[in-house]
Amino acid sequence: CAVKTLKPDVKVYGVEPYFAASYTAALKAQMPVSIKVTPTLADGLAVPMVGSHAFEVARHYVDECVLCTEKEVSLAILRLIENEKMVVEGGGATGLAALLPGAQLDRHDLKGKNIVVPLCGGNIDTTVLGRVLERGLAADDRMKNFTATVSDRPGGIGRLTTLLGEHGASIKDMYHERAFLQSNIDFVKVKCVVELQGLEHARHVHAILEENGYDPVWDGD
Known part of the structure; x- marks a missing residue:
């Protein structure tokens, strides 16, 4: 909200996992709807129905919402650990996941643009992190x-x-x-x-x- 208020020309992109695309479903229905959620690495985003207040705010300020795969999330977590020395949970890594080569925001219209990716949340279990890193290595x-x-x-x-x-x-x-x-x-x-x-x-x-x-x-x- 603050970014859009101060700089209305800034584009805001939302990202959610394919396995829990409740906001995407709400956009399609023009209202919050219940969906079936499959377990996902981005468990912090895995809600079966987007909240009504969150939906109203997001659809006024978010220009586009894209989806990311489990493979992209695991690779994003691996990239952040290896390149930035940061441990980020699955939900917090979806922004980067959507920008990886072949992902939905890897697009010509975004090439050369200044892109800010918020990285939030490091609540990932140690044993889960080990499995995620192996998936990331396989994806790479x-x-x-x-x-x-x-x-x-x-x-x-x-x-x-x-x-x-x-x-x-x-x-x-x-x-x-x-x-x-x-x-x-x-x-x-x-x-x-x-x-x-x-x-x-x-x-x-x-x-x-x-x-x-x-x-x-x-x-x-």
Whole structure:
């Protein structure tokens, strides 16, 4: 309200998670309505119905409301910790989440503009924060998991781990499965979680695995 009163030409954008878009639903209905809320990282914004007073104030002062995904929220929290050394809860990080590459406010009309993102709230449980950071790393292509079929003879898994290490992939977790394979009994399916340096590194590791006959299947492919 204060910003709009002092500088009416300033654009104000609201952001809420897809899983709890009660204000967006209210705008569409022209009145507060009840919606189904799905658990979200932005739990401070997860209300099934926007308040009537809040709705009246917001629709007069907020120029546009956009939505953000759970992936974008987790990546925003990670970016704030790594780059700004700030711990911000999910609801407080939605403003940045909406500005990330590919998000709804990553638009041509905002390029080169002065943008202010309020960062409010650090009420995030430590154990939840750990899981959120891992999701952020996965969203940033710095943690990936894949399955591959390798020889079950001595040294089979060792050759795979050596190859990953030689190309800079750090193995975070590994699980192998024998009983439920439909292939030759001399082979074992291995599921690996690896830490990488980003998308280009992930593509490089994928290519190296394919060149060596592992035919990896990455989650999300």
